[in-house]
Amino acid sequence: MVFLRVRLLQVDKEDLEQPTGSVFDPYCAVNVLESVRTATGTTQLVQKKKTVYPEWNKCFDSHLYDGRQIQIIVKNKKPDIFMCEFQSTVKNLAQRCHENGEVATIWLEMKPTGKLQVQLKCFSEENDTSQSMIKDNSPQTMTPEEKSNTGALTRRRGAMRQAKVYEHRGHQYLAHYFRAPTYCSYCSEFIWGVMNKQGYKCKECQMAVHKRCYEQVLGKCPGGGTETSDTKGHTELRNAHQNERLKERFNLNMPHRFKVHNYMSPTFCDHCGTMLYGLFRQGLKCEVCNFNVHHKCQKNVPHLCGVNQKLLSEAMREVERARSVSDAHSASARQKAAVQMMREDSDSDEESDVYEPLWHTAGQDGASGLAKPLSPPPAPPKTFKIEDFVLLKVLGKGSFGKVMLAQLKKSNRYFAIKALKKDVVLEDDDIECTMVERHVLGLAWQHPFLTHLYCTFQSQEHLFFVMEYLNGGDLMFHIQSSLRFDEKRAKFYGAEIILGLRFLHERGIIYRDLKLDNVLLDSEGHIKIADFGMCKQNIFGDNLASTFCGTPDYIAPEILKGQKYSASVDWWSFGVLLFEMLIGQSPFHGEDEDLLFDSILHDTPSFPRWIGKDAQNCVSRFLERDPSKRLGVIEDPRKHSFFKQIDFDSLERRQIAPPFKPKIKSASDASNFDPEFTMERVALSRTDKEILDSINQKQFRGFSFTNPKMAE
Structure with missing residues (x-):
């Protein structure tokens, strides 16, 4: 199979029309269109994959399937406007590549006007990449063409993290930047600012609230499910207690009596906070409590007719405060309660430091x-x-x-x-x-x-x-030059990584982004784990994480399934990394993220003949899909036979010489x-x-x- 690699270089702005006073800041959107035959026998183009937005001087690849077309759209960022586009079959683009395999730099004629400079190069890959890895050739004796056919690690892979969800009474709030004037559904006050006072918006029912207000909302989300996010723990008990109190003392199942209404002045929706647009019949108004909503918001409004959520919530808080003070048996206890009340009264801009010393x-x-x-x-x-x-x-x-x-x-x-x-x-x-x-x-x-x-x-x-x-560089840089590491070198790096991970896990920290790019070498050749931006703290016992994050090739199955997880995900990632060091390619493959994730969930990695039994067994046990049976969870990985020759105590004292010392000039x-x-x-x-x-x-x-x- 042959695929085409396209690098986006620059766009010629001379013939492009730009809005007066705008800054020329172009970017590209790339769509891959497949030729599909319909039931009537006709052929139509269908976009099956998501639009990608490559950065300038970055590449994207496409196989030369029959009928496949590439559409490149050039837009300007501010304002976000269409400028020009190019569309062609992948095979036509491939015909413009040099026959000798060198990179072809060409200008593409855009429509309606303009030119886009790109670089094109065709690559061939074997149908069975695992067979090419079974060859007993050493990386040093392989030709560049053979290296390109092995499926070796040739690109850096970025980490991903799903937006943080703040859950409360079934609502799933996400931090949101409101482009139009918006009012809080809880306190009815304006949500100010672009950055400093960001609001939250429920992704299920579209309710808009201040950051400070979301935990005070009494209405349950009509589309809400069970709370599963990392934010659940600190509000779970309070919510349960509040739910019982509401159930016992209040009847909060009071549906609104909505009726279509013509508004004669600008009016905002009391649920999503945005304006009711139109000349007439703009929205619905409750005949009892004058609650105003969009037609689209009616089904998402909780049954709280006549209830002032803010006053009721504040009254309940006062009752709780009075009870906590009366239950205090000493002056110190009452003082502690007073301090707690002061903390509850303070807003997010209190004068104490956000970051701990x-x-x-x-x-x-x-x-x-x-x-x-x-x-x-x-x-x-x-x-x-x-x-x-x-x-x-x-x-x-x-x-x-x-x-x-x-x-x-x-x-x-x-x-x-x-x-x-x-x-x-x-x-x-x-x-x-x-x-x-x-x-x-x-x-x-x-x-x-x-x-x-x-x-x-x-x-x-x-x-x-x-x-x-x-200054020794990262393991991705070194594996790209050597194709793979010999077993001694991979074992040494793996042992030092194990010690680093165990140090974090013992302190309740899971790393969540272990990959070749994040493991660096010092001047002597010892490894150092870097980039702790994905770490999660306080993971002990039943306190688990659930955020979907990590680098796609290294994400553990339990994360893909949406399950809660602990340090087990780091040991899965370590198994992927150990496989890459020993074999020089990833254990799981997919042309896009969906196929890659499907491979992680179902495929069994294959090992070349020259990989030892201990190494195979070690990697396979790290890549166990059941986290409770995974090496590192049920057994200390230092005790595995693959690492039996490593003296971990001496290694941790840096008393074992590394097998490789990077070349450093200064x-x-x-x-x-x-x-x-x-x-x-x-x-x-x-x-x-x-x-x-x-x-x-x-x-x-x-x-x-x-x-x-x-x-x-």
């Missing part, structure tokens, strides 16, 4: 995972800012931001600085994730195989993590990182002034921290 990460309090407080340093440590560093190269990038090599001015010290855009953090509702990442990086100083954090600081636009620079050498990143211009992405002005900087209070080792 990292002095607490140097010691652990037993199995609870809570840190023992240490005495702060005698003098306040020096604080840093981005102007204190010289940014040298881009080491990696993704939806989160960038990682850059930086030199501390007036010194010969080099660091890796991870920069997160605040607007992206807020848009994805990831403040908690940055708190967890910062906390885990602080803990990492206690273990030799986790990346160490030196300091954190912030600007108006960015959050910065200053970490140790590991402390600032970046030759072990992907040129795709290191050749980029080093610059921080800017944020639109309107968005920047709307960011509530108080939400990042307490983020800055300096490790005392930074001053050494």
Whole structure:
């Protein structure tokens, strides 16, 4: 089978029509259309796959199936308008490739006007990639053509995370940015702001509420199910108690009596919060309580006719407070209750720090995972800012931001600085994730195989993590050059990764994004696990996680099934990673995510002849689909026969020499990182002034921290 690889380079704007005063910021949308024969015998084009949006200078692939067509649409970001398009069969594009296999750079004529520059190259792949891997050829003796036919790991794979769900009484609220004026369904007040006062919207019934109001809503969601998200735990008991109280004392099953109404002035829906549009018969009005809704919202409105949710909820809270105070048997207990009431009265902008002090990460309090407080340093440590560093190269990038090599001015010290855009953090509702990442990086100083954090600081636009620079590069870079690792090398890396994962799991932290890209080598050749942005804390006993996240190739079956999970998902990902190190390709395959996930759920990986029995058994036990039977869950992986020659105590003390030492020319050498990143211009992405002005900087209070080792 042959497939075509297309790289999008640039669009010629000379012949394109642009709105006056707009900024030229184009992007591409790519649709793959299949030729399908209908029942009448005619042929029509059908889009079976989702539209993809490749970045500039990035590639997408397509097999040369009969009748398949590619449609490339060029749009401008702000304003989001259509500019031009190109459509052709994949085979016609493939005919424009060079016969000698070299990359062809051409201009595509767009409609109605304009030109798009692309690079084209055809590749051939064997029908059975596993057979090519069974050859006894070593990677060093294989030709480039043979390497391309083996299905080797040739691309980096980004992580994904589903939007965080806030569940309450069956509602499934998501952080939402309202483009039109919107009012809160609970308190009837306006939902202000673009960034700093983001609202929540139920994905089932479309109810719009403030962030501070969602837990006070009394009405049950008509389409709500059982609570299953990570946010359930802290409200579950209170909701159950409140449900019983409502059932006993109040009859809240009072349907509205809606009637079509003509509104003579602008009116907003009391459920979804947006305006009722139209000239007449714009919506429905309750004849009893004057509740106004869209026609589409009627079926989603809870039966709360005549009930003021805000007043009732506040009254119930007052009753609970009075009871808690009267039940206190001592002055200290009453004082504690008063403090709790003050906390409940405060809003999200209270003056305490959002981020906990990292002095607490140097010691652990037993199995609870809570840190023992240490005495702060005698003098306040020096604080840093981005102007204190010289940014040298881009080491990696993704939806989160960038990682850059930086030199501390007036010194010969080099660091890796991870920069997160605040607007992206807020848009994805990831403040908690940055708190967890910062906390885990602080803990990492206690273990030799986790990346160490030196300091954190912030600007108006960015959050910065200053970490140790590991100039040995990541395992993805090295496996791309060697195709696969020999068993000794894979076993050594695997053993050090096991120690790092066990350190996290013992402290109730699951990693959730283990992959070749996130395992780096130091100058001596030891591994370091990096990028803790997907970590989840406090996973002990029955306290499990349920967020759908991870890198598609490494996601465990229990995550795909929507089940709750624990550290078992890390051991599945480790099995995938160990398979890739030993064999040089992924154990599961699919042309798109749906097919890949189906492969993860049902396919059995095949092993080449030259893989030893111990290695096969070890990988197979990590890739056990039943998490309760998986290696790492029911048995310590260090005891498996595959690792019997490893002295883990000596390994953890770094007393065993690595089997491979990366080639490093200097402390600032970046030759072990992907040129795709290191050749980029080093610059921080800017944020639109309107968005920047709307960011509530108080939400990042307490983020800055300096490790005392930074001053050494």
